Amino acid sequence: MNVLELRGLTKKFGDYIAVDNMSLSIRQGEIFGFLGANGAGKSTTINMISMLLRPSKGEIRILDKDIMQQRRFAKLNLGIVPQDLAIYEDMTAYENVSFFAGLYGLRGARLKERSLEALAFVGLSDKAKALPRTFSGGMKRRLNIACAIAHKPKLIIMDEPTVGIDPQSRNYILASVRALNETGSTIIYTSHYMEEVEEICSRIAIVDHGKIIAEGTKEQLKASITDVKEISLDIKSPEGTEAGLLQSLPGVRLVMQEAGQLRIQSDVGMENLNLILRKLLEEGVEICSVEEREPNLETVFLTLTGRKLRD
Ligand SMILES: Nc1ncnc2c1ncn2[C@@H]1O[C@H](COP(=O)(O)OP(=O)(O)OP(=O)(O)O)[C@@H](O)[C@H]1O
Numbered sequence: 621m622n623v624l625e626l627r628g629l630t631k632k633f634g635d636y637i638a639v640d641n642m643s644l645s646i647r648q649g650e651i652f653g654f655l656g657a658n659g660a661g662k663s664t665t666i667n668m669i670s671m672l673l674r675p676s677k678g679e680i681r682i683l684d685k686d687i688m689q690q691r692r693f694a695k696l697n698l699g700i701v702p703q704d705l706a707i708y709e710d711m712t713a714y715e716n717v718s719f720f721a722g723l724y725g726l727r728g729a730r731l732k733e734r735s736l737e738a739l740a741f742v743g744l745s746d747k748a749k750a751l752p753r754t755f756s757g758g759m760k761r762r763l764n765i766a767c768a769i770a771h772k773p774k775l776i777i778m779d780e781p782t783v784g785i786d787p788q789s790r791n792y793i794l795a796s797v798r799a800l801n802e803t804g805s806t807i808i809y810t811s812h813y814m815e816e817v818e819e820i821c822s823r824i825a826i827v828d829h830g831k832i833i834a835e836g837t838k839e840q841l842k843a844s845i846t847d848v849k850e851i852s853l854d855i856k857s858p859e860g861t862e863a864g865l866l867q868s869l870p871g872v873r874l875v876m877q878e879a880g881q882l883r884i885q886s887d888v889g890m891e892n893l894n895l896i897l898r899k900l901l902e903e904g905v906e907i908c909s910v911e912e913r914e915p916n917l918e919t920v921f922l923t924l925t926g927r928k929l930r931d
Pocket of ligand 1: 633636638656657658659660661662663664665812
């Protein structure tokens with residue numbers, strides 16, 4: 621059964637079309653990645669699914685029921701982890717979770733059990749009695765997740781839950797996404813970090829200008845890219861000076877530089893490796909290794925949109 625179905629979903633703000641005739645089916649048991657640059661329309665889509673925004677056009681079905689006609693059913697089956705934190709700083713972590721779980725009708729022993737379980741899921745059991753204002757940004761994000769999952773929704777939507785947090789919290793969040801999925805929840809995970817999406821998602825939609833421009837498993841998406849190759853060079857030289865030199869060479873589409881490494885995406889069939897190497901050597905750059913890389917989701921995104929996922 622489809623846990624979520626979007627049919628021709630559209631949202632206009634004045635003349636601006638933020639979500640453009642989007643159709644999508646998400647099956648039970650998936651971790652579905654929603655990948656797009658800032659402003660692509662991810663949050664607007666999520667806000668419509670969570671009934672905070674009214675679609676201009678189209679239909680949203682959760683577990684085969686139209687959410688406009690079955691609002692309560694949709695709410696009970698949905699857990700939303702919003703991009704902006706929705707927690708109370710002056711209530712303990714446990715009180716926060718049980719407050720939100722209570723909104724979904726949980727009471728008594730079941731409320732307590734589910735609230736504690738949700739805190740355990742995100743690795744905050746030992747902080748149950750602490751106030752969120754003493755938490756790191758990452759811990760607050762984990763609490764935000766616990767608040768959305770205690771009522772055990774069938775569909776959990778996470779809107780960029782790992783933006784700007786420490787690696788330990790990030791790992792907790794990714795582990796909790798997997799654990800939630802293993803216990804039967806379907807998950808929609810939005811992010812502009814393609815590494816994360818690649819790591820945890822079973823299927824991915826790439827969103828750009830409010831439209832889904834590609835959809836499939838990561839293997840399918842990568843296999844669709846046949847006209848770009850990626851070369852990776854380990855180099856020794858002062859950082860930050862090389863990318864500009866290479867950008868203007870024929871066939872070079874994109875140069876990325878990180879800590880002694882250059883990643884160059886260029887047109888397949890362009891025999892420009894010799895030009896690239898010659899240019900670097902002329903500039904006194906020491907080349908330690910050269911490797912042709914498998915395409916990743918960044919390559920896919922770049923090829924489809926002509927832009928980098930993160931600017
Ligand atoms: N209430 C609003 N009124 C006018 N324009 C809006 C409104 N909400 C969003 N937009 C515009 O719609 C577009 C899509 O925004 P949205 O927040 O859905 O993108 P996003 O993919 O979630 O990006 P981000 O990662 O930055 O949250 C943006 O250009 C945004 O400026």
